Amino acid sequence: MKAQRIAAWLAAVVLGVSGCSASGDDAAVVTVLGPWTQDEQTAFLRVLDGFTRETGITVRYQGTRAQNQVLRGDLQQGTPPDVAVLSNPAELARYARSGELKPLDDVLGTEAAEAFSPQWLKLQQLGGTVGYAVAVKADLKSIVWYSPKTFAGPAPSTWDELVALSRRLAAAGQPPWCLGMGAPPNSGFPGTDWIEDILLHRAGPAAYRGWAAGRLPWTDPAVRDAWQRWGELVLAPGAVRGGSTAALLTTFSDAGKALFTAPPGCALEHLGSFAIGGYEHAGRPDRDFRFFPFPGAAGGPSEVSADLAGMFRDTPAARRLMAYLAGERGQRIWPSGGTTFSVHRRLLGQDVYGSDVTRRIAATLAGGTGLCFDASDLMPSAMTSAFYQAVLEYLAHPDRLDALLEQLERVRLGLPREQWLDLPC
Incomplete structure (x- = not known):
């Protein structure tokens, strides 16, 4: 009997130590x-x-x-x-x-x-x-990067001024825009940032919020205008070195490197503040690269x-x-x-x-204050993926814009209402 009690006591000790060990590992x-x-x-x-x-x-x-x-x-x-x-x-x-x-x-x-x-x-x-x-x-996404060695200002404050600047640079033989769509498995996202910023600052926060929340159709004139304005800017002759084909084949992290080449391969880049991580390999902030607010963002909403x-x-x-x-x-x-x-x-x-x-x-x-969250990040994943893909197809075939917007609208209509997130903007 005594041997049995000792055996039981030893078993309890072993189990207790084991339990403490497992609990300790979890913690x-x-x-x-x-x-x-x-x-x-x-x-x-x-x-x-x-x-x-x-x-x-x-x-x-x-x-x-x-x-x-x-x-x-x-x-x-x-x-x-x-x-x-x-x-x-x-x-x-x-x-x-x-x-x-x-x-x-x-x-x-x-x-x-x-x-x-x-x-x-x-x-x-x-x-x-x-x-x-x-x-x-x-x-912060509502910004445009530049090198002071290539662009001395003044910074454009309206969309028309941005278009005029882009055309002047292209006419002088300087491709204005660094542009790369590659970002596996999310290739196309730099293009969605462009369209979101344009829509936000041309149609306003209320339209942007409704679109991000799945209430504003993709076929709405405000959404179509944002795509067209982006296309008019970056698909113009000389706007991007190598044209849209180069943009489709270039990763977003490589596109901005051309800001710092001699001679510069591009003068401006619309990319979020995370771009600094790549730029710092080529220079220092303030001295070698700076930004100006996306037209309409200074004193207004920012993505x-x-x-x-x-x-x-x-x-x-x-x-x-x-x-x-x-x-x-x-x-x-x-x-x-x-x-x-x-x-x-x-x-x-x-x-x-x-x-x-x-x-x-x-x-x-x-x-x-005045911050609007990235619309494609707010959308259900199926909508986001379709948006990324549509950007790539639009750069390859801009004449298919209406068909692409209709495809995106079918995706929107097929998603349950509870999958959409409505956040203040």
Whole structure:
């Protein structure tokens, strides 16, 4: 009997140690799925390293450009990451409706309300009243880049002035526009940014919001006008070196390199603030590259995008990471490299941003007024994919615009109303 009691006691001890070990592993490790690879991954790992130093919790990061597809597969298999970072709020909202994305109000507490503007808070609530996401980093899209060595100004403030500038450069033998559509698996997105910016600043925020929310048809004259205006600008003779064929074959990250060649291969590039990451290999902000607001954006609405972190497994480690990503210490690390921007208001006025270029961008983003979120990122994934593809087809066959818009309209009509996200703009 005594031997049996000892054996039972030993078994209990073994099971207890095993249980503590498993619980400890769960608490000490958090898994993260994100879109960043190569240099961006290295930069984000600095953020995660800061979290590990502060908490002792290990982070296992998986970076992939196909994070939406990977996350769907993981969820179907019942093995989601603890935290995933997506750029599509509509996709996150779908996971919130299904219960797969966990609410964050009791995770973040009151700090989020103090750190983020009401407009960013609304985005992070995914159109509802409960917080589900944290903007890990953001980008300003309503800007046009240039090198002071090639373009001395003055900056155009209206669409007609931008067209006139483009024509003057082309007539002088200088291709005005850097343009590249390649971005697997999202090739075409630089073109959607163009159309979104044109629509926002020609038709206004109300029309833009209705279109992004799936209420304004693709065949509406305001939408058609945005496509036509873009085509008139970038498809004009001499507007892009090599024409539309070159734009289709060039990756977006390579297109801007021509700003810095001798002689310059292009003079202007319409691309989000993330472009700085590529430009800094060729020069320094303020001295070698600057930007002017997209016509209509100065003092008006600006298009923005963001990478949003959501919690898919409610564990103590995941909670601590989400709080860290939303907090001042976590938000500070990545922007300190000079190529990434936070929407955390307390970082403004600190020594985070080291140039006039980056400070101007950060102030617009963190200010959080008059910001309109990237429309293609708000749309359901099926609509977004169709939009990307239509941009590529339009550059190859601009005479097919009406047919392309009708195809996009059929996609819109085929999507359930609950898949669309309506956010203030």
